[in-house]
Each structure stands twice: as structure tokens, then as C-alpha cells.
Amino acid sequence: MSYAYLFKYIIIGDTGVGKSCLLLQFTDKRFRTDHDLTIGVEFGARLINIDNKQIKLQIWDTAGQESFRSITRSYYRGASGALLVYDISRRDTFNHLTRWLEEARQNANANMVIMLIGNKCDLDRREVTYEEGAQFARDHGLIFRETSAKTAQNVEEAFTQTARKIYENIQNNVYDLSSESSGIKVGMPPTGAGYQHGPPRLDGRQTGGCCN
Template sequence: MDVYSEEEKTEDYLFKIVLIGDSAVGKSNLLARFARDEFYPNSKSTIGVEFQTQKMNINGKEVKAQIWDTAGQERFRAVTSAYYRGAVGALLVYDISRRQTFDSVGKWLNELHTHSDMNVVTILIGNKTDLKDAREVSTDEGKDLAEAQGLFFMETSALDSSNVTAAFQTVVREIYNILSRKVMSNEFKQDARSMGNGKTVVLQGDDPNLEGNNPDPKNGGGCC
């Protein structure tokens, strides 16, 4: 993760997030809806590298999410390792009206884990909930798969905006929470090292200044 900080200024965090999944599941429209509140009913497969940067405020910190689209490469199964490099979050999208795109989820998870850190925060997205009459994948099936794989889960519609912002925010917030716990832990270790000159440093809850600084043991779960 890239972390930038300036003295006496709010820290800036830049998180790279990738959109993955079969062609025509609506990845580009999800990004367009989130980043620009736009939707293209006749959009063609993305050609060339495309990403959008969105700013969010979490706990008083400015967080920038740099969201990458697969640039149409998924049609040729040629999504390269460079696309995944540095990613700390992923939205794995399938189309609820096309079961074959749901069946491909395992393949995409394998590719994600092959080319990136196993700890990438991932949310499984069942897109196109506006196509109720054409649904081929039930909500429960999506939930069950996400639970089995340890993923967040949400159903969305880029057409009517349902849950689009919530899906992206879920990933960004969880990345931020994980980073905050790591930074906190590293600060405690650094304090122990820097104050080690023959003295014992006890990192427990006895010091009132440390209250509330213990990492939250709960790892958030996602739902629809």
C-alpha cells in the first residue's frame, strides 16, 4: 500500500482497486456510475487501460481509491500480472442473469491470488439486479459462495445505482481498517524499540493513553 504523509496535514492514502470478472458483466458501468454517476446502455467492451480516482473521507483521513478496469482483456483471457500489481482491493463481478459468469468466479479468484497478495480485500458483486425476470443466480447462491471463500458480498445494479457506492465504499473502508490496525501495531513495536535503552516497555492497557488503541479482532463481513 502506498502511504503519503505531510507534517501537520491529514494523511493521504492511495489504494489501488481492480475490477475483475467475465466480459459484459457490467464492470465499466459500475465504475462509471460510481465515479461519474453515468450509465451507458450500449457501452462496448473497454479498450485500453482505464482507471478512475475517487476521494473518500474516512475517520477524518483523505483516502484516494484508484479503480482499474480490465480494459477488455478478459475477452482474451490475457489480464496480465501488471494489472494486478499493487492492488489491495478487488471487485469480482458476475451477472445475475448469466450463470456462466457466476461459474467463472473461481477462475478469477485463482488468477487474483496468483498475481497479487492473498490478503487483497475482495467483494463478490452480483450485478444487474434490475434484470429480475432474467435472474439465473439466486442471492443465496452468491452469499454462500462469498461466505465459503471469505469474501464480502453485495448485489448491485449499475442501471438504477442500487448498492454501487456501498460496494466500493465497503472495500475501501475495510482496506483502511486493515491498514490502520497494521500501522497501530507497527507504532507500538517502534515505541518498544525506541524506548528500549535498558528499560522495559509494557504495551498493555494500563496506560490510559492507550485505551481504545487495540486492533479490533473482528474482521468485517459483507452482505447485500
């Protein structure tokens, strides 16, 4: 199936906040309680429809561990959207958002759309209020949603709302679509070679940990 645009996303945030589970829920509509920790970078893709146009999302799920940060930084370049994820039941993951955001803005293009996600909102043991997340997003010019990768609450909306904002920016001529740094590709067939750019995918798995 052909598509009008391809948007490259990157998912960032501390380890264990549920980045891989959000990706799996969005691409495969399923949840795994035994999801392994990401080593390096993993990849997923899905077609969505915006304004009667097919948009392909190419999503890079990054490792949150400090030892992989140099790998993660290389994936910011050429990303049109980022999902910055924290765990509403772990305040430390919220406290680290400023560092993640600074890194994103240092390494990504200036027009990258960033969605702040408070994940695991199905849990009772909340340490970060909804208003705290919303206030952080307002202070830093981000879109904000709370999600649950386990129940799928707002997962679809988080990815599509980010895409809709990127699409609106295209209509307003915000991007230079001839540049790879925009993270956007125009009208290429989904099976065509050469649409995938950036560092090679790293496949390595480490057992342990789960995410909502």
C-alpha cells in the same frame, strides 16, 4: 485536495458483466446503455471519506476477454482491493468466479481485499440467487453485495465497504506501507507526479455490448 491514503483497486470478471458501468456510476454518477467493450485496461479515480479521512481510490477496469488476460494479470500486482463481478442474469459468469479468484490470489498480494459483486440486480431474468452469491463469498472469505450499475443500487457501498476494510487493515498493521505491492500510498497530493505505478494505461475501444 490532499488525501490521507490512496488505494489501488482492480475490477475483474467476465466480459459484459458491467465492470465499466460500475466504474462510471461510481466516479461520474451516470449510466450508459451503449458502453463500449473495454480493450486492455481503463482507469478512473474518486475521493471518498472514511473515518474523517480523505481516501483516494485509483480504479483499474480490466477487459474480461480471454485475449487480454495476460494484460489484466499484470494489474493485480500492487492492488489493495479487487471487485470480482458477475452478472446475476448469466449463470456462466457466476460459474467462472472460481477461475477469476484463483488468478487473483496467484497474482496479487496475500492481503488484497476482495469484494464479490452480483451486478444487474435490477433485471427480472435472474439465473443466480442472492443466497448462491452470499454462500460463495462465505466459502472464499469475500465481502458480498448485489448491485445495479443502472439504478446505482449498492454501487457506492461496494466501493466504500471495500475501502473501509482496507482502512481497518491499515489500523491493524496488516500492510507494509513502504512497499508498492501493498497497493496503498500514504498522504501524497492528488496532483503529484509519481503516485501512479504499474503498467502503462492502454486505450483502445471496440464497439458493441452494453452493461447494467
